[in-house]
Amino acid sequence: MPPATPQPINLFEYEPLAKARLEPLAYDYYAGGAEDELTLRENRAAYGRIKLRPRMLVGVGQIELATTVLGISISLPVMVPPMAFHGMAHPDGEVATARGAGAAGTLMVVSPPSNRSLEEVAAAATGPLWFQLYVYKDRDVSASLVRRAEAAGYRALVWTVDFPVAGRREADERNGFGLPPHLRQGNFTGRDEVRPTAPGGSGLARVVAAEYDRSLTWDALAWLRSLTRIPIVVKGILTAEDATRAVEHGADAIAVSNHGGRQLDTAVATIEALPEVVEAVAGRCEVYVDGGIRRGTDVLKALALGARAVFVGRPVLWGLAVSGAEGVQRVLELLRHELEVDMALAGCPTPESTDRSLVRLPNGGAPL
Numbered sequence: 001m002p003p004a005t006p007q008p009i010n011l012f013e014y015e016p017l018a019k020a021r022l023e024p025l026a027y028d029y030y031a032g033g034a035e036d037e038l039t040l041r042e043n044r045a046a047y048g049r050i051k052l053r054p055r056m057l058v059g060v061g062q063i064e065l066a067t068t069v070l071g072i073s074i075s076l077p078v079m080v081p082p083m084a085f086h087g088m089a090h091p092d093g094e095v096a097t098a099r100g101a102g103a104a105g106t107l108m109v110v111s112p113p114s115n116r117s118l119e120e121v122a123a124a125a126t127g128p129l130w131f132q133l134y135v136y137k138d139r140d141v142s143a144s145l146v147r148r149a150e151a152a153g154y155r156a157l158v159w160t161v162d163f164p165v166a167g168r169r170e171a172d173e174r175n176g177f178g179l180p181p182h183l184r185q186g187n188f189t190g191r192d193e194v195r196p197t198a199p200g201g202s203g204l205a206r207v208v209a210a211e212y213d214r215s216l217t218w219d220a221l222a223w224l225r226s227l228t229r230i231p232i233v234v235k236g237i238l239t240a241e242d243a244t245r246a247v248e249h250g251a252d253a254i255a256v257s258n259h260g261g262r263q264l265d266t267a268v269a270t271i272e273a274l275p276e277v278v279e280a281v282a283g284r285c286e287v288y289v290d291g292g293i294r295r296g297t298d299v300l301k302a303l304a305l306g307a308r309a310v311f312v313g314r315p316v317l318w319g320l321a322v323s324g325a326e327g328v329q330r331v332l333e334l335l336r337h338e339l340e341v342d343m344a345l346a347g348c349p350t351p352e353s354t355d356r357s358l359v360r361l362p363n364g365g366a367p368l
Helices: 011-021 024-031 038-048 093-103 118-124 139-151 170-175 203-211 219-227 240-248 270-281 296-304 314-346
Strands: 067-069 072-074 108-110 129-133 157-160 232-237 253-256 286-289 309-311
Touching: 011 024, 011 314, 024 170, 024 314, 038 270, 038 296, 093 108, 093 118, 093 314, 108 118, 118 129, 118 139, 129 139, 139 219, 157 219, 170 203, 219 232, 232 240, 240 253, 240 270, 253 270, 270 286, 270 296, 296 309, 296 314
Parallel strands: 108 129, 129 157, 157 232, 232 253, 253 286, 286 309
Antiparallel strands: 067 072
16 A cells, blocks of 8 residues: 655645646636746745844734734734635635635635635635625626625625736647636626637637726726725736825725736736735735745745735645645734744744734845
8 A cells, every 4th residue: 555645744745636637727816927937936036035134132022913904803914815716726616715714813815706606605614704805897897796705795896907818828729728617617607608718719818808908097997986895905006106096096905916917917916916915005905915825935025015914826736736625724823923933933923913023125125
């Protein structure tokens, strides 16, 4: 009898296990970035250029990881971001991801192009949910999703603003990406499905070009606000200028994001963009960050630079592919354990005890 495969002991070890289980088209879709994938790689590499300045003898007998986001309690400052098509990773799709996130005591953001409907996910969830929103050319589609999400108990909208068109994801074009025949878009019964195309095209890019509204301006935030009373998070901000405009137009929170390196290649890494966004916001709203976070030290650096919490994406999908809801939970628990150890070693007993003095930035603190 062959020996049992050892359990992964860090987030990196999940990816090869997931790759072995996934169809190549699905793995390429999840893992890939835009064009030369420079931003995809920089999201990760930028964390290595930031050094920690640990403090000693501050009393770390008890480490507390719990925090709040928009008034919602979560057990650690790590959340699950919106990601499409979880059904390619596991038959239970977003339902399993929601269960795993809830078991870890944190929050999940559900994407409109999910394989399970937002109502199915809400019925299965054991933790809080937010709902991602794109604005479609047919505004009634977006308005309907907002009403459905609010009725199902979702507690915030995450308006994603960095997607007027789909970035050129060359692996998807090479594969003619589309959903396999047994999967559907759970929220769009009867609408155009993301189906495979001939090599050289992407079914997702085709649907985005046909349906997403690329003419949006900041005025759309007032329209969204008119539809709902729940908070609105603006996701996809990378500059102080846009952070200021988001606050001025009424954003309740900002997510610093470059869409996981999947949109504009050579865009700034998110941890590099975070300090100027935090400075521009000046405490007027909460700020979150995603992109490249794989270690507890990455979370710690993001907190020190002003993030209220972080989003961790691809590793959650790798956990989902390996062992469903249990894999999602384990990925988050591994990160929890690392963060607890790292906070103790850095002299930070709570998320609130971190500040910019904890990190040394490249170039003496100039833009990273």
